[in-house]
Amino acid sequence: FAALSQINGDELNYLSPKKYTIGAIDIQGVENYDHDAIRVISGLTVGKEVSVPGEEFSRAIKNIWSQDLFSNVEVGYTQIDEVNEEIFVYIKLTGRPKLSKFKFEGVKKGEADKIREIIDLRSGDVITEPLVKNTEKLVRGFFQEKGYLRANVNIEEKMDTSVFNARSFNIKVDKGERIKIDHINIVGNETVDLSHYESFFKRKIVAFGVSDKGIRKSMKDTKQKGILRIFSRSKFNQTAYDRDKRLIIEKFNAIGLRDMEIVTDSIYDIDEKHIGITIKINQGAKYYFGDVSWVGNTKYRSGVLDTLLGIRKGDVYDKARLEQRLFMSADNSDITSIYMDKGYLFFTVTPVEINISENNQINYEIRISEGKEARYGEIRIMGNTKTNDHVIRRELRTKPGDLFSRADIIRTQRELSQLGYFDNEQFQINPIPNPADGTVDIEYTVVEKSSDQIELSGGYGGGYLIGTLGLTFTNFSTKNFFKKEAWSPLPSGDGQRLSLRGQTYGVGYQSYNLSFTEPWLGGKKPISLTTFMTHSNILQEVDTDAANDLKIGVTSVGVGVGSRLKWPDDFFSVYSELNYTYYDLKNASSRFVFASGYSNDISLNFTIARNSIDSPIYPRGGSNFKLFTKSTIPYSKFDGVTDYSTYTQQELYKYAEYFKIKFTGEWYLPVSKNKKLVLVPKFGFGFMGGYSSSKGNTPFQRFYLGGNGLSNSVNYDGREQITLRGYDVTNGLSTSTGDPLIAKYSLELRYPISLNPSATIYLLSFVEAGNTYTNFKTFNPFNVKRSAGVGARVYLPMFGMLGVDLGWGFDPISADRLGASELNTNILGNGYSFGIFPVIGVSLGDL
């Protein structure tokens, strides 16, 4: 605007600006831009009344400048016509060059592609000083991140004559050497007195933690070079280094050295490829907890709070521990949680240091403000772009009008995550307190993820390659089935489960499976209704004569009703199912006692279960117990026949008659501090029997132990295949026609590599033992076949759980067992077998 006051040499009086009408606006210097557009942007129009001097002109400069298209903007006037009170304005612009293209020098092609993504340069970008500097900085940062600490980046601008006022960039990079940290020196670290720790191991662990070695270990991203350093390279990154320094201080603070400080630290060059770091520390004096007094508590007595706090006078001072006990502990037994679970949402607690007595004991006064008890107001659900409100709302434990409880919210989070429709990591709960009326609104924000699964697998079993195609839609909606717009790709959002599965290896074996579950029948109570249908056909050519072929057909339909219970606690659920199965056999003596004929199996089963596991994919707490009973009508009790010895097999098995009981349990016990390493003990017992000793047991539904229970034809011929890794199916542990008793125990140790919901990966090692028994006389829960091994699991949302185990079986297999004649003599005699067991699905069998 300076230009305005100079031209014509007129004196402009800032105190009494004059009004003029704009007569014309002349745009100068930029022929390639639309002049009208620039006039519009400037806000100055011909005929507009402006004051001189006045803010219209400065605003015009600002408006044009903000377009980032010009390197110089000048607004002034050429002439003032005092008679007509007209002013003739000019706008003089210098266009900024535009970027036409850019290329890299001194960079590999792969690196160039990655850098392109980071710097986001486009042809047509206006070249400004910040653009150049910023690009240089980003490229340099890219290489520094990779360890090229002294990378040099320089952008050369070149005229591009093909386009008007354009430049091309030549981004020159001199990476230099990749620089490693040769060593990290710790200076001034004295031996800490740890005599007050009672446990020897604790003393050793703490002593290591604050030793020079321990300090280096606690620096997460700044490591000195070493032979075994494969995963985290010893590169230097300033931000990571600053973060690591804070970690060191925290480590000392945790053992009462709260005056500890890093006095100086220096980074120095050793040679072209190496730098060294020296950190000088001062431990300072050691502190202890002193007296703790409580102020403002009415709900709980001070003694109770002392116990909850769990800090005794003389304990080593650790601020993190105090805060954890007051605000947030892993097991939710901290003071804040205790209050929060009883409705005291407005509860606050402030620890105040009163003084430091002799022996460096810090005395605390903990001030509590309990506030009013809060009740839930409106509960809102957001982010559900697929799943209907009611499907989510019916799972929420926070109900309007109830007392606020943090435990409710945590439980709700757990249960919503078990629906499997939402991304656990992005789940948000936002309480909005209204202190005026003592209510709190809760906002649940969910992020939908795809929970449908496709199972497409090829498995090798029984000498065949078996293909499986399965589709599971976990959030189906039958209500929207006939709405055209809902098919994108499938009608969804009502939380129903639809599963289709087919399996075959050709003519010899086919199996089809269809099931549908509505979790809230009628929408009133969490009573689920499941209907299913399965059909499988097995055909085996025994010799050239077709009459001798083995044929097994099994068709099954059923309907089941399940419900969650509120008593004894709300982790319990029950499920009951009515099932009809029809068996059609021909020459099946190699698999059942019953060779040819048909059998009707009408059964009713009942399951009571308690499931408190905290996450379906990688549980880190809770347990799961299940008692399953299944029974047919005891026909033999009504037909008046006591001796069935004259009956043919067909007459005997026309109506299957049996009962079955299974009891299983598993625990998830976190054993490491971060709850990542999890120990999983499991047990399972099964038993089945008949109602008449003369009639005997049914040939179907019996237990078979061994293998991985996967992709094998024997799964669908009316038997129950239970896995025992280390022993395979064909060399299984049960008699060829199955056994009525089973016992199995296993112990797994799991460690996650990735808990990312889009690919959960964990490693496991296991020891297992199990056996099946032909009757109660031979039943001995300690007579088991043992195995051990290691494995890995990958959970991909689209495909479900996939994995593989390597198992070693230790014990010899009895000579009368399944397929014994084909057995490797080693397993029979010495008891040693080895197998690889692919896994699909979350659980390994039902036991």
Next chain:
Amino acid sequence: CSDFNKVMKSEDQVFKKKRAIEYYETKQYENSAAVLEDIIPYFKLSADGEKLYYYYCMSNYYLDDYYLASYYFRRFINQYPSSVHAEECQFLSAICSVNNSPDYSLDQTETLNALDQLQIFIDMHPKSSLIDSCNKIMDKLNYKIETKQFESAKLYYKTENYKAALTAFEIHLADFPGTRYREETMYLLVKSSYLLAINSIESKKMKRFNETTKTYRKFVSQFPNSKYVKELSVLNKKVEKIINGQNS
């Protein structure tokens, strides 16, 4: 297709511009959107800049990509506030959000967005011929939001959480005093109140029955001709009998 690839690979911006306009005018919106995205930065502030940007917005709109279209409409209005298309774009930007607004049982962020956009349109173009349709659309959207809250409250009633239902119905009446569900809400309030009382422990029963008659009287005074009156009066008589029995 190969022709399109040739256009995309061309370095001649003027040629690309010509083809982009041709694509747009022959309704090949997928092609026009792709080419325009490429050349818009180049023609920024040129004579054709405004037209190209407008075509780009409309291409996305015709491709039913309402999220993208809405975003670019708003940017267009910011950049060319005095354009002849400004009014149309402001309106279409709101319509994009309206089209994105899902069923009431799903997340309503887009519905609220649409309401905001329409209000901005009304404020900025009070004389527009589109005001009437704006008002109609806003009415529909508001109804959706009302329905969402009412149905949430009703779910508590349906799942027999009567205490939660009571609170939620009361919140609904407070949030939407003119709700179109007023009659049904108040009817369900009486019923929830009754069902809560009858399922309560003895010590709380009387207080809650008294509440029930209070809500009943409120209902009758507001909706004397309601179809629910008959059912509720029977229910109220029952309650009064219990209260009187207790008092005598």
